[in-house]
Amino acid sequence: MHVMIIGAAGMVGHKLTERLLADGQLGGAPLRALTLVDWVAPTAPAGFDGAVETIAADIATPGLAERLTEARADVIFVLAAIVSGEAEADFDKGYATNLDSTRALFDAIRLVPGYTPRVVFTSSIAVFGVPLPDKISDTHHLTPLTSYGTQKAIAELLLSDYSRRGFLDGIAIRLPTIVVRPGKANLAASSFFSGIIREPLNGQRAVLPVDESVRHWFASPRAAVGFLIHAATLDLTRMGDNRALSMPGLSATVAEQIAALGRIAGPEAVALIDKVPDPVVAKIVLGWPCDFDTARADALGFKAETSFDQIIQAYIEDDLS
Amino acid sequence: MHVMIIGAAGMVGHKLTERLLADGQLGGAPLRALTLVDWVAPTAPAGFDGAVETIAADIATPGLAERLTEARADVIFVLAAIVSGEAEADFDKGYATNLDSTRALFDAIRLVPGYTPRVVFTSSIAVFGVPLPDKISDTHHLTPLTSYGTQKAIAELLLSDYSRRGFLDGIAIRLPTIVVRPGKANLAASSFFSGIIREPLNGQRAVLPVDESVRHWFASPRAAVGFLIHAATLDLTRMGDNRALSMPGLSATVAEQIAALGRIAGPEAVALIDKVPDPVVAKIVLGWPCDFDTARADALGFKAETSFDQIIQAYIEDDLS
Known part of the structure; x- marks a missing residue:
């Protein structure tokens, strides 16, 4: 099992790496190789005797997607993104990083014959915007009120279409707000x-x-890592053609x-x-x-606090x- | 009033042109110029003493979007698309024509300082897919089951975001199946x-x-033209930030x-x-x-048979x- 984490240096990426190393396997297959990608070089994990490659690159770099597919990872976690405030402040950068680089990755995978990795994409509850019902159901429409939310919603649609056509085997999971974040306070309103x-x-x-x-x-960082692991190993034919869903919280x-x-x-x-x-x-x-009413995720076995x-x-x- | 119709040679584009000429105005402003665009040269209308430009081009042609904005049309109708079957058969062509050319147009408009035309984009009920409720409400999620429907759904999201940010003043209308189409039977399943x-x-x-x-x-071609005219002249601040909606039928x-x-x-x-x-x-x-339950479109004054x-x-x- 070769796992790639794009956005491995972030809080969730780091915890996901730790969990994979602690488990030593994913979905029953021994973890043999890790490729860790972020704009700053992710720290190579200690105590892992498999192959580790760390790649430091801006995910919007032309040609990076093709290079990443050369690893032929079995599972690719896509966690990297420009955050909401920055995507709002810098229109071009937000679309390049959150939309174009995602599509470039999907296209690079599509163009490798016979390569259909599991792709776990982290979406966000920012795909939803007011007016909202008291509880957001699994069939409520996406009305993002930020460019960030728009980019996530578009990536969800692409993921479902590329999966339906057999180019990759994707799932997009909308994470709740993750608390308690370790470390220092940041500038996010949340x-x-x-x-x-x-x-x-x-x-x-x-x-x-x-x-x-x-x-x-809310969900904890531990629950978020649990969502990612479960999404990586779940039989996605159970999802039908809509490969995006809100996580429990x-x-x-x-x-x-x-x-x-x-x-x-x-x-x-x-x-x-x-x-x-x-x-x-x-x-x-x-x-x-x-x-949220997360009946669909609940039925698929996702669990939160x-x-x-x-x-x-x-x-x-x-x-x- | 300068009106541009992209996809003017199609059935709806042709009828829209005829209606504009018959009215001689749009939203109370006299019709002074028409720019008609399609991959085959649209017929220049007879009996119109304003300025007419016809442009024959594949809308996926690089640089075309920038050229189209040079006309500084007050209203741009975007009717052109690769149909569902072709977008399914030719993945690259579908995305290039239905998504990339649309985004290129929106971006070309965005990059002209002070230019914020009304953009009326024709979407489709193909943004919806099974499982569906008996009546599809205005808040039902988009689950396209074709690449065509995916491309339309993404264009809707872009249109709302570009409108929210003030780059253009857009509305996307999801047309019912248009009957009775004049002319010969075609290969569409409908x-x-x-x-x-x-x-x-x-x-x-x-x-x-x-x-x-x-x-x-269903709706008639006459009703479809009525939707387009109404969409071109409606005060869109009444729509809030979600600029896409299902038409009555x-x-x-x-x-x-x-x-x-x-x-x-x-x-x-x-x-x-x-x-x-x-x-x-x-x-x-x-x-x-x-x-469909089209309460939102009904409240905005759209009318069908x-x-x-x-x-x-x-x-x-x-x-x-």
């Missing part, structure tokens, strides 16, 4: 959802910019997040959260999906050291 | 829906390859088609229909959408000579 848990658990103050009634859609309010923090780390942790309302962040967050306590516990076990 | 009306009205025998219980979604069974033919042309016309079941055609047709008698009457008045 950063506080991790910060209000992570900072108090590390004895630091955290800022809450929205009302506690705000509801959102936990719909929780900020108040429920804080209550879980209190149960696990006590009132002194909760007391480290400073309520500093930010109308700009509050407005952005209100436009996001906050609950069912309480915020579990999400915090995953962070404590996997990242708090 | 051809018989027109044939069983048109041939008898012209005193010729027609073949019905499916059961009379088959239901489908008539859901009717083949039995209802035949009953209408009988009411208008008598039993001797109905007697000209030969039932010759074709399991291949029957299977294709069963995968198609057959009824409400009986098959009206559809036949439109053919008799406009095409039977």
